[in-house]
Amino acid sequence: MTYPEWLRAEPSGILGSLLGVLFPARCVSCGRAGHWFCSACTASIPGAGRLVVLSRLRAQSNALCGVLSLSSHVPPLREAVHGLKYGGMRVLADPLARLLAAGWQAWGRAVDVIVPVPLHPVQRRQRGYNQSELISRALADYTGLPVQLSALERIRHTRSQVGLPMESRLTNVTGAFACGSATVRGHRILLIDDVLTTGATLSACASALHEAGAGEIWGLTLTYAPDPGVAQDKGNVDSP
Numbered sequence: 595m596t597y598p599e600w601l602r603a604e605p606s607g608i609l610g611s612l613l614g615v616l617f618p619a620r621c622v623s624c625g626r627a628g629h630w631f632c633s634a635c636t637a638s639i640p641g642a643g644r645l646v647v648l649s650r651l652r653a654q655s656n657a658l659c660g661v662l663s664l665s666s667h668v669p670p671l672r673e674a675v676h677g678l679k680y681g682g683m684r685v686l687a688d689p690l691a692r693l694l695a696a697g698w699q700a701w702g703r704a705v706d707v708i709v710p711v712p713l714h715p716v717q718r719r720q721r722g723y724n725q726s727e728l729i730s731r732a733l734a735d736y737t738g739l740p741v742q743l744s745a746l747e748r749i750r751h752t753r754s755q756v757g758l759p760m761e762s763r764l765t766n767v768t769g770a771f772a773c774g775s776a777t778v779r780g781h782r783i784l785l786i787d788d789v790l791t792t793g794a795t796l797s798a799c800a801s802a803l804h805e806a807g808a809g810e811i812w813g814l815t816l817t818y819a820p821d822p823g824v825a826q827d828k829g830n831v832d833s834p
């Protein structure tokens with residue numbers, strides 16, 4: 595990928611035109627020229643952009659009201675998430691956040707502030723950015739909600755959750771997060787992560803926010819990995 599990694603969104607004007615010539619946009623999923631995540635791929639997302647409510651996660655953490663997600667971790671969103679997370683394509687945060695914003699606004703739940711799941715400083719240094727923070731900032735632009743980038747802190751460097759069984763995932767991230775911000779007190783939180791696997795990370799974050807006095811906490815992710823521990827209530831988009 596030759597696209598400049600420092601770009602969070604496609605610039606407009608002369609700079610945008612110049613970069614458009616140097617780095618012509620090509621859909622990360624289908625390869626079609628013109629956009630980084632094209633309208634045809636967007637339209638093919640299962641569920642047509644309606645959020646899926648994943649409810650059984652409440653059992654893991656009383657602090658978490660529930661988690662919503664755009665779709666399961668399948669194409670075309672899977673390719674977009676991979677491009678954003680591992681391919682250095684920060685520019686994908688904008689179209690993905692636009693989808694999340696539309697889904698969230700259609701669902702109609704009120705929250706006060708957006709909070710991204712943080713990376714440990716070591717992880718952040720290695721990747722160069724936190725993809726959840728990029729999504730949160732773009733989501734704030736689309737929804738008009740404030741974002742608190744430093745509300746949560748990852749105080750323990752955890753091993754990757756990939757490949758760990760459910761029990762180990764919970765143990766791996768328990769106590770890994772701290773909320774040092776008094777400004778979350780009494781506020782309803784929209785907690786942002788890229789992919790939901792078992793919900794262990796979101797639950798640990800929600801617990802830290804709850805201890806700091808936050809009100810209702812909802813999780814919002816781009817995709818969810820199919821897992822027997824996660825219930826899908828596709829027809830339940832109108833209930834909290």
Ligand SMILES: [Zn+2]
Binds near residue numbers: 621623624631634635
């Ligand atoms: Zn496409």
